[in-house]
Amino acid sequence: xxxxxxxxxxxxxAFSNVASLPCGSPATAVRMQPHxxxxxxxxxxxxxxxxxxxxxxxxxxxxxxPSHRKRGADWPRHWKASPSKRISDSNRRRGTFFxxxxxxxxxxxxxxxMSAYRVACVQFAPRKARVEExxxxxxVLTLAASADGAExxxxxxxxxxxxxxxxxxxxxARTTKELCEELDRRLRGSLRRSVDxxxxxxxxxxxxLHNSAAYMEVSPRGTTLRACYRKFFLPTYGVFDEERFVGRxxxxxxxxxxLGRFAILICEDVWHGVLPTLCALxxxxxxxxxxxSPARDFGHAEPANHARYRRLFRDVSEAHGVYCxxxxxxxxxxxxxxxxxxxxxxxxxxxxxxxxxxxDHALFAEIDLELVAAAQAQGSRMAQLRxxxxxxRRLATEPAR
Numbered sequence: 001x002x003x004x005x006x007x008x009x010x011x012x013x014a015f016s017n018v019a020s021l022p023c024g025s026p027a028t029a030v031r032m033q034p035h036x037x038x039x040x041x042x043x044x045x046x047x048x049x050x051x052x053x054x055x056x057x058x059x060x061x062x063x064x065x066p067s068h069r070k071r072g073a074d075w076p077r078h079w080k081a082s083p084s085k086r087i088s089d090s091n092r093r094r095g096t097f098f099x100x101x102x103x104x105x106x107x108x109x110x111x112x113x114m115s116a117y118r119v120a121c122v123q124f125a126p127r128k129a130r131v132e133e134x135x136x137x138x139x140v141l142t143l144a145a146s147a148d149g150a151e152x153x154x155x156x157x158x159x160x161x162x163x164x165x166x167x168x169x170x171x172x173a174r175t176t177k178e179l180c181e182e183l184d185r186r187l188r189g190s191l192r193r194s195v196d197x198x199x200x201x202x203x204x205x206x207x208x209l210h211n212s213a214a215y216m217e218v219s220p221r222g223t224t225l226r227a228c229y230r231k232f233f234l235p236t237y238g239v240f241d242e243e244r245f246v247g248r249x250x251x252x253x254x255x256x257x258x259l260g261r262f263a264i265l266i267c268e269d270v271w272h273g274v275l276p277t278l279c280a281l282x283x284x285x286x287x288x289x290x291x292x293s294p295a296r297d298f299g300h301a302e303p304a305n306h307a308r309y310r311r312l313f314r315d316v317s318e319a320h321g322v323y324c325x326x327x328x329x330x331x332x333x334x335x336x337x338x339x340x341x342x343x344x345x346x347x348x349x350x351x352x353x354x355x356x357x358x359x360d361h362a363l364f365a366e367i368d369l370e371l372v373a374a375a376q377a378q379g380s381r382m383a384q385l386r387x388x389x390x391x392x393r394r395l396a397t398e399p400a401r
Contacts, residue, residue: 114151118365131160138160153197155200156327157291174203176212194219200290261286262287264289266289267293270309277320279322281389286322287323295339306341313326325344326345340361
């Protein structure tokens, strides 16, 4: 990605060969992006048997979604999925140093990382507990996003499995080694360059089950696991009962990659402000946030929980001077409709790209890590937080009087 304008593009490049990113006909996708020219077919994936299975059952974005992905009767009609938003370059660049050099890079950040590149946050409706089919789909979408220039592809929470599995979690869970091997088998020989991929899945780890997200670097030579985060806060209210079926994680995951220094938080973790703060204190330049949030509170122009996520990500980014990269689950499971509306927020708290609600979509945005240093030098409260951290630790651990 180039370092500069942030964009949200629909039906671009390799994605426009089928029924579009906003579901519709190929002709619709071309009309939305007339400069794209002829459709391009995404490269084949994996062994011949895998390719054959994909040709029978998969496309990048199906023209006629199967019944399990159609909008339910309880989904309000006035929530029409709007086109993804375009944010102007001037809005994205607000707060930068006019005519002056950016401050030095965060000393905790990777020294050899790219500073500007493209990300894709991909939301789609996985088939519940059909891990092989979902991984086929993830491989196809990764190839398409890579062909459109993405260096990092982020999928939603439990994209490999579906979310509401309850007692079926054990059968659908994979170890990180198994996940890497299965993704590598589908992508080896098809990629022309490296691409980083974040996939949400149910994980088997040391005899326990976890709601996890794996960060993998996939190259023509093979797939390498860079980090695996296990969800810390497990919701047990409303329609959620995660703690009955999976265990709590016990560590932060802040790590260096070829694209910068990242942290991963999953869904409920973002609602507890202490975890984003700790990630920022450990030098994260971007927080990757896979989520799966059923739409609720129907009395507004959009689902109230989606509006709340927008406020949360904006607050996290502005307060800490970091990017937030969010991929939301969509589709229906057990009568519950996941909201979609993935988004990318820059270090000044500006939503630079946002996906439509309730439909399959790949959201592209430009990342410029120099903005992280600029934001933290100008507007975020990270310097104050670092200076006060010893006292905050003391206050957190000493007995109440």
